[in-house]
């Protein structure tokens with residue numbers, strides 16, 4: 299199991315673009331105006347993605363992405379413990 303897990307509470311995303319600006323290696327803006335995590339596992343409810351999850355061993359700048367998110371819809375877990 300990877301050390302870190304990033305979660306994106308996508309329904310809460312307001313599409314400000316901050317995550318994609320600080321961590322473009324991991325985050326990009328989708329056509330519908332919200333952001334996505336590259337290569338994430340998506341959980342859908344009907345047609346809507348309600349959660350994206352990505353596990354990784356090197357967090358890189360994802361903590362910055364979570365910190366700049368104005369609606370706190372990016373969450374980071376380290377060994378199962380929530381950091382933000």
Ligand code: SF4
Pocket residue numbers: 310311312313314315316317318332333363366367368369370371372
């Ligand atoms: S910073 Fe937060 S609200 Fe802005 S696009 Fe990224 S996830 Fe969405």
